[in-house]
Amino acid sequence: MTRVLNDPDDFPAQAVAGLASAFPNHLKPVFGGVARATATPQGKVALVVGGGSGHYPAFAGWVGQGFADGAVCGNIFSSPSGAQAYSVCKAADRGAGVLIGFGNYAGDVLQFGQAAERLKAEGIEARCLLVTDDIASAGPDELPKRRGIAGDLPTFKVTGAACEAGMSIDEVEQIFNRVNHRTRSFGVAFQGCTLPGADEPLFKVTEGRMGVGMGIHGEPGIHDADLGTADDLAGLLVDGLLADRPEDAGTRVVPIVNGLGDTKYEELFVIWNDIRRLLAEAGLEIVDPQVGEFVTSLDMAGLSLTLVWLDDVIEPLWLAPCDTPAYRRGAVGAVELDTTELSQQAEAVTVEDPGGxxxxxxxxxxxxxxxxxxxxxxxxxxxxxxxxxxxxxxxxxxxxxxxxxxxxxxxxxxxxxxxxxxxxxxxxxxxxxxxxxxxxxxxxxxxxxxxxxxxxxxxxxxxxxxxxxxxxxxxxxxxxxxxxxxxxxxxxxxxxxxxxxxxxxxxxxxxxxxxxxxxxxxxxxxxxxxxxxxxxxxxxxxxxxxxxxxxxxxxxxxxxxxxxxx
Amino acid sequence: MTRVLNDPDDFPAQAVAGLASAFPNHLKPVFGGVARATATPQGKVALVVGGGSGHYPAFAGWVGQGFADGAVCGNIFSSPSGAQAYSVCKAADRGAGVLIGFGNYAGDVLQFGQAAERLKAEGIEARCLLVTDDIASAGPDELPKRRGIAGDLPTFKVTGAACEAGMSIDEVEQIFNRVNHRTRSFGVAFQGCTLPGADEPLFKVTEGRMGVGMGIHGEPGIHDADLGTADDLAGLLVDGLLADRPEDAGTRVVPIVNGLGDTKYEELFVIWNDIRRLLAEAGLEIVDPQVGEFVTSLDMAGLSLTLVWLDDVIEPLWLAPCDTPAYRRGAVGAVELDTTELSQQAEAVTVEDPGGxxxxxxxxxxxxxxxxxxxxxxxxxxxxxxxxxxxxxxxxxxxxxxxxxxxxxxxxxxxxxxxxxxxxxxxxxxxxxxxxxxxxxxxxxxxxxxxxxxxxxxxxxxxxxxxxxxxxxxxxxxxxxxxxxxxxxxxxxxxxxxxxxxxxxxxxxxxxxxxxxxxxxxxxxxxxxxxxxxxxxxxxxxxxxxxxxxxxxxxxxxxxxxxxxx
CATH class of the missing domain: 1.25.40.340 (DhaL domain)
Known part of the structure; x- marks a missing residue:
């Protein structure tokens, strides 16, 4: 449960302030979230990611060279406001447009959509990228209705690499659509987390049972089931994902085993051992596996498996260097700090001209x-x-x-x-x-x-x-x-x-x-x-x-x- | 609690196998644990770290360029055997001696000591490095009696960088003693973890209370206390550590906020925000803070604060590049994989000559x-x-x-x-x-x-x-x-x-x-x-x-x- 806090109302803001001050070479605070602390040239498409807080490393842990340009940090499990999103996007914009990436949740769609409208009204090209990797949340005939879970990591990483490579906003948007389509996740939950200030978990699962396909905030899944062994669970997740392969899937996959918070590294390595065997038995070639905590839900117990079906476009972007607080890969080369002052307050609507x-x-x-x-x-x-x-x-x-x-x-x-x-x-x-x-x-x-x-x-x-x-x-x-x-x-x-x-x-x-x-x-x-x-x-x-x-x-x-x- | 497992008895072995296969570019399995997958030149002093399992990223998550050469992985919270330690040390040895680093626990002292004796009998220079950072486990007049907790991270990182820099075993041992003396930690626990196969946590703390100075396996601390706010807790930890400064401490410190497993990132960032303020008020200069999970205890709830009191020798070694599964910094340059076959079985005592x-x-x-x-x-x-x-x-x-x-x-x-x-x-x-x-x-x-x-x-x-x-x-x-x-x-x-x-x-x-x-x-x-x-x-x-x-x-x-x- 969440035990370390001052005032529950200030918890998300204090967490963001602490995060930014813990990574001064990566992050600088801005009203609504964080932006890159390192200098970014004009003419690069900006990727801003975000959503509710409580999912670290998602989303602010991914801001830095080769990945995102900024992250909007809402309250715990709550969509940020449009003004927050607008503020981070303005800080990230380098004149080539802003892509706003987030998981497909109603509140996020609304608020980020509102920010995009406001940016467009100012002449800044802004588009929303909705991650829809969770196969449990809607059938294969309703892909756009699926919500986003741990697929946030590969879809944003690949998209951020495309931005860094100097692609245009149209090209990057196509890359996102491609990787989002080829990224599928399936998860289970064993127990809910407690929100700051609450005494009881957000939801409970009977001991020895699990919620199959349950969302990262406890949204209902497909059904409940007995927990079984790690091997049983690996079979369930692998079977589910292999039955939901995108067309032209190919055989090269990046598997991502994501712990939700309370299900720890040793457990993730044990189930990875079983998943690895099952994927190999299915004739798949495993590329660059990822096992750890990437998209958490405070101290929720559970895990998910994501498969990213690689192709020639996605693979080099996934493997490209990046340097962020929580995700690093290769060497990004020399960077310098950005000394621009960023606003710590919402930009008010100003009265340019008095009304009639x-x-x-x-x-x-x-x-x-x-x-x-x-x-x-x-x-x-x-x-x-x-x-x-x-x-x-x-x-x-x-x-x-x-x-x-x-x-x-x-x-x-x-x-x-x-x-x-x-x-x-x-x-x-x-x-x-x-x-x-x-x-x-x-x-x-x-x-x-x-x-x-x-x-x-x-x-x-x-x-x-x-x-x-x-x-x-x-x-x-x-x-x-x-x-x-x-x-x-x-x-x-x-x-x-x-x-x-x-x-x-x-x-x-x-x-x-x-x-x-x-x-x-x-x-x-x-x-x-x-x-x-x-x-x-x-x-x-x-x-x-x-x-x-x-x-x-x-x-x-x-x-x-x-x-x-x- | 620990829920994802096959057979409790095989849990640690399966976790190590999964870990090694999840990081094939960093780790290769060897009887007793893991060794670097990358080639290491002859003539470099080897650093082998270890102890019981259940503390990931400690210890196997720190094997790689610029850090450790191998990690010995015992059962959950149990010392590895001398044969395990011997096997990993043999794989890591490059002819310049082996330093075996571990937290100061009786079982580890025995087993690693036994391995060192066996290596020395074979003409391999081997020495033990005991981490003693936990100020709650013994008074300042009994420093060698203190046990090791999250101070494992900075002491081993600095020692590994000294090995990588080509120092002799005597020089590296002095560096270790220096950084170990200047590294102090103080922690609290809110709740115990459950061991694989167990139904109940290893120990319980009354809700709303905390065990002050409790060890990472539940060893008794100084006293119990009310939990209080994050700010109260920050004050307790900072005051405790400032009262236990080493002589010639100086004013530059690396603070490390370590979560034990269930106390999550957002909580750690909130308390870091308070710790940062208190350290600054005490006139200290904060260098390169670290906030995250470094030395866990499965899903135990709690956290610790470590201060590393920098000097001119320690600081560049702490900041030197490294590339391991769980800890990366800067760029280590080009590496190649080591193709040596490593033993997956304990080396038996052989019968060279028949007895009389x-x-x-x-x-x-x-x-x-x-x-x-x-x-x-x-x-x-x-x-x-x-x-x-x-x-x-x-x-x-x-x-x-x-x-x-x-x-x-x-x-x-x-x-x-x-x-x-x-x-x-x-x-x-x-x-x-x-x-x-x-x-x-x-x-x-x-x-x-x-x-x-x-x-x-x-x-x-x-x-x-x-x-x-x-x-x-x-x-x-x-x-x-x-x-x-x-x-x-x-x-x-x-x-x-x-x-x-x-x-x-x-x-x-x-x-x-x-x-x-x-x-x-x-x-x-x-x-x-x-x-x-x-x-x-x-x-x-x-x-x-x-x-x-x-x-x-x-x-x-x-x-x-x-x-x-x-």
């Missing part, structure tokens, strides 16, 4: 509305937390409360400097997303930003523009979150709201009131089935009769806004 | 006596185990049984080839020591070998020679084991035995019988106090009234021999 007088009036109404939203969400925090604890990880109440607090403060600050509605809502969205964290934080950040982009920074407001803005918010949330109506998310409340608003011939206050009622009906409808969720926290089943907390909080927000409209 | 006819007769009596010893020890196995389980780890019965089985088989094999008494007893001693393992195995191996060296390979036997041989055995056991009469060991039976035998004017059978009675009285006397033992397994106190099992088994052995004498 009419839009400044709209901005002050926006601040008023955000104030009301904030009051309501503070009051509803415990209830939303209670709802979320049934289906999720119980942090929806605190997340919405933190997000709205940060949002109204940021909005008030820029409005006081004369910002128009667009700038005010963009500032609120960025702050909300950063402080709330997680999926809902990113979605609310995107929703506010999209709302503002319709209102603009010059003109005043009219009822039609509000309807259009609400529709734009809905589009942003659907695009970023990927959920559809019926998926038991906030969309089930948001889409009826926008449809009702758009379809109404009444005045705005009346139409808004009707839309709120439609949203409420939609939110209630999310309680009518048992839906299994695929999120990064260990979730059970949504209980029958418990509505989705995201849909409920959407109703809370639009009802609060109604009193400003009216 | 009279000595061949003595040899057949020796085999007869060993057969009787073997029968008795097999019969007494459970009782000796029971006695040992009260004060020790319960393996004395099985160890004596295994040792005597191997001893009589080896003796019979060489006697059949015409060996004299010396060669026959040397073969028995080597086999006993190797198969029995542990402290008593090494002592019995030395006793038999010393007995034989008096009898020689040519002459027949006479009563006076038997007395002299028994006295030589006693001397060997006292020299190697370091115990004196009254320390509640087998010496308490053996010394009265030899004194009575030597002082008797009667015929040998009568004198032997009286000596057995004196030994028995001596063995009983070991039960009369409560004596705390300082061994590597977690021991309690010897219970009042329980005699030392080693003294008891000595009586068993000499009584059995009596029937051959008579």
């Amino acid at each position: 007088p009419a839009s400044q009036d709209v901005a002050s109404t926006v601040v008023e509305a955000l104030d009301l939203i904030h009051d309501v969400l503070l009051e509803r925090q415990d209830e939303l937390g209670r709802l979320d604890s049934i289906a999720g990880d119980g942090d929806h109440g605190i997340g919405m409360s933190r997000g709205s607090t940060a949002g109204v403060e940021a909005a008030r600050a820029v409005a006081a400097k004369g910002a128009g509605a667009l700038t005010t809502l963009a500032a609120a969205g960025a702050a909300w997303s950063e402080q709330a964290g997680g999926t809902s934080g990113a979605l609310w950040g995107a929703a506010l930003t999209a709302f503002g982009s319709v209102l603009g920074d010059q003109e005043g407001c009219r009822p039609g523009l509000v309807v259009e803005a609400a529709a734009a918010s809905l589009d942003a949330v659907k695009r970023l979150g990927g959920a559809q109506r019926g998926d038991k998310t906030m969309i089930d409340a948001m889409e009826p709201f926008v449809e009702t608003l758009r379809g109404s011939a009444a005045d705005l206050p009346t139409a808004w009131g009707a839309a709120v009622l439609a949203a409420e009906a939609g939110a209630r409808s999310t309680a009518d089935i048992v839906a299994r969720l695929g999120r990064s926290r260990p979730l059970g089943e949504k209980s029958l009769g418990t509505p989705d907390p995201g849909a409920i909080s959407f109703v809370d927000v639009v009802r609060a806004v109604g009193s400003v409209i009216g | 006819p009279a000595s061949q007769d003595v040899a057949s009596t020796v085999v007869e006596a060993l057969d009787l010893i073997h029968d008795v020890l097999l019969e007494r196995q459970d009782e000796l185990g029971r006695l040992d389980s009260i004060a020790g780890d319960g393996d004395h019965g099985i160890g004596m049984s295994r040792g005597s089985t191997a001893g009589v088989e080896a003796a019979r094999a060489v006697a059949a080839k015409g060996a004299g008494a010396l060669t026959t007893l040397a073969a028995a001693g080597a086999a006993w020591s190797e198969q029995a393992g542990g402290t008593s195995g090494a002592l019995w191996g030395a006793a038999l070998t010393a007995f034989g060296s008096v009898l020689g390979d040519q002459e027949g036997c006479r009563p006076g020679l038997v007395v002299e041989a028994a006295a030589a055995s006693l001397d060997a056991v006292k020299r190697l084991g370091g115990a004196q009469r009254g320390d509640k060991t087998m010496i308490d039976a053996m010394e009265p035995f030899v004194e009575t035998l030597r002082g008797s004017a009667a015929d040998l059978p009568t004198a032997w019988g009286a000596a057995v009675l004196a030994a028995e009285a001596g063995a009983r006397s070991t039960a009369d106090i409560v004596a705390r033992l300082g061994r590597s397994r977690p021991l309690g106190e010897k219970s009042l009234g329980t005699p030392d099992p080693g003294a008891i088994s000595f009586v068993d052995v000499v009584r059995a021999v009596g029937s051959v004498i008579g």
Whole structure:
């Protein structure tokens, strides 16, 4: 269990600070994570990797020559905010574009996607690379749905080597797709880890049993099974991976045996001995095996086997030199330290030009509305937390409360400097997303930003523009979150709201009131089935009769806004 | 806990085999452990490190260019046998002598000492280097009594770099003494590990408490204390080490934060953050900090802080390049693989020349006596185990049984080839020591070998020679084991035995019988106090009234021999 800590809330930040100071020749801290301490020439494509913390050496342990240019470090097992990702990407950018690599988890997709959008808006080419190596998380016909586990190591290493070799962003992206497609992992878990400040493990596995295909945060796997011998387990993992070979696999493989934290080196060497024999018996040629801790989950017990099916393109990139805190290979040659000062604070949305007088009036109404939203969400925090604890990880109440607090403060600050509605809502969205964290934080950040982009920074407001803005918010949330109506998310409340608003011939206050009622009906409808969720926290089943907390909080927000409209 | 295994008995051997095959460019297996896979020139002093298994990266993870030449891998937390150590040293020797580095534990001192004697007998200069960094294990006035923990890393790294730099064995030994004196560690444990095949941890610490100064196998520390925050713990460790500075410490230190297995990287980075601040506040200059897992204890929870007080000699050696499975630094340049075939079996004592006819007769009596010893020890196995389980780890019965089985088989094999008494007893001693393992195995191996060296390979036997041989055995056991009469060991039976035998004017059978009675009285006397033992397994106190099992088994052995004498 996690025992060495000061304040659980500060644990991830203190761990990153300690990490950066332990490797001053490799890492320098920047808001949101770490960047290379060594100088990198202009014109090199940057690779930024990341995700939640708690997986060291992934991801910050891989920053350095020949590997990644920066790592975004979220809270423990939680996606970083878009602002964190943006900050690290800005520090890593050398004018040739930024590739953002991460495991395929909903929150990461959202937050890193948001950062990529912000970079592109500034003219920096930015693309997301989603690792999808875990064969247990979806079938071979649904490769893009698979999540990323220990395959992060080879896919990022090969991609980083391609960047270092001077390839263009298009070429590197193709290399990533190639190695990601040829990298497959299969793991088992014996016991959960305890989060900092918690007394009990995140999940438990019956002694002598194991969760086959269980994810690195305890996400459900294929089934439970008896633990058996090391040889039995080796057979299970090898058979699973050989049955899931990519087309044109070839016969040369890099096997990676990864311990999750509590399953130690000696155990990994014992099972490697069995895996090696089985791979040889299957006629495979073993190249450069890796046995150790690469992608951990605090002190979780378990391990995974990854096979990287080599080809002529991947092999030299995998074997190329690199020098990072936790992964070194060959000699990278002389390096010098980069003396650039990096920001230790989120880059605030600035007020370049004051808004038009009419839009400044709209901005002050926006601040008023955000104030009301904030009051309501503070009051509803415990209830939303209670709802979320049934289906999720119980942090929806605190997340919405933190997000709205940060949002109204940021909005008030820029409005006081004369910002128009667009700038005010963009500032609120960025702050909300950063402080709330997680999926809902990113979605609310995107929703506010999209709302503002319709209102603009010059003109005043009219009822039609509000309807259009609400529709734009809905589009942003659907695009970023990927959920559809019926998926038991906030969309089930948001889409009826926008449809009702758009379809109404009444005045705005009346139409808004009707839309709120439609949203409420939609939110209630999310309680009518048992839906299994695929999120990064260990979730059970949504209980029958418990509505989705995201849909409920959407109703809370639009009802609060109604009193400003009216 | 340890979950991934096939057969608990084969766990260490399978782990070493897996390790060697996972790093084919660094390691090649040899009986007893691993040697460098890369070619090493003649004339370089060899550094062989080792000890029990279960501490990876220590020790086999440190074999390679710029670091160690070989590692001896014992069973989990158990000293390797002298034959294992001898085998690895022979593979590592390049004609300039062998330095054998290990932590200061009784069993290791014995077994590695025995190997060094065997090498020296062959004309290979061999010396032992004892790491004594743990400040909790003895006071500053008793530095040589301290045991070795995470200080193994810097002391061996610096020593290996000195070997690589082409220094003579005298110079390297001085370097080791220098860095060992300037390396101090202080650790805490939160929870024990489970040995392969066991269901319960080796020891338990109450949740929320910690064992301060507890050893890496659970040896008792200074006291228990509340766990506190990371900052509290950092203060405890830093204060302890600063109060124990070597003279001429200087102000430049390499701090090493070492996790024992279950206390993970993020926790280590958090406490490093606090340690760094405290060291800086104390006016120290931090050089090249190390934070990670270096000397583990399977999945034990806990950590230690080591300070290496640099000087002009140590610093460049610490920073010199090296390339090993688990520790890499800088670039070691081009290397090539060593194609020498290494032995995968213990080197048997060979029969170079047949013994004289009279000595061949003595040899057949020796085999007869060993057969009787073997029968008795097999019969007494459970009782000796029971006695040992009260004060020790319960393996004395099985160890004596295994040792005597191997001893009589080896003796019979060489006697059949015409060996004299010396060669026959040397073969028995080597086999006993190797198969029995542990402290008593090494002592019995030395006793038999010393007995034989008096009898020689040519002459027949006479009563006076038997007395002299028994006295030589006693001397060997006292020299190697370091115990004196009254320390509640087998010496308490053996010394009265030899004194009575030597002082008797009667015929040998009568004198032997009286000596057995004196030994028995001596063995009983070991039960009369409560004596705390300082061994590597977690021991309690010897219970009042329980005699030392080693003294008891000595009586068993000499009584059995009596029937051959008579």
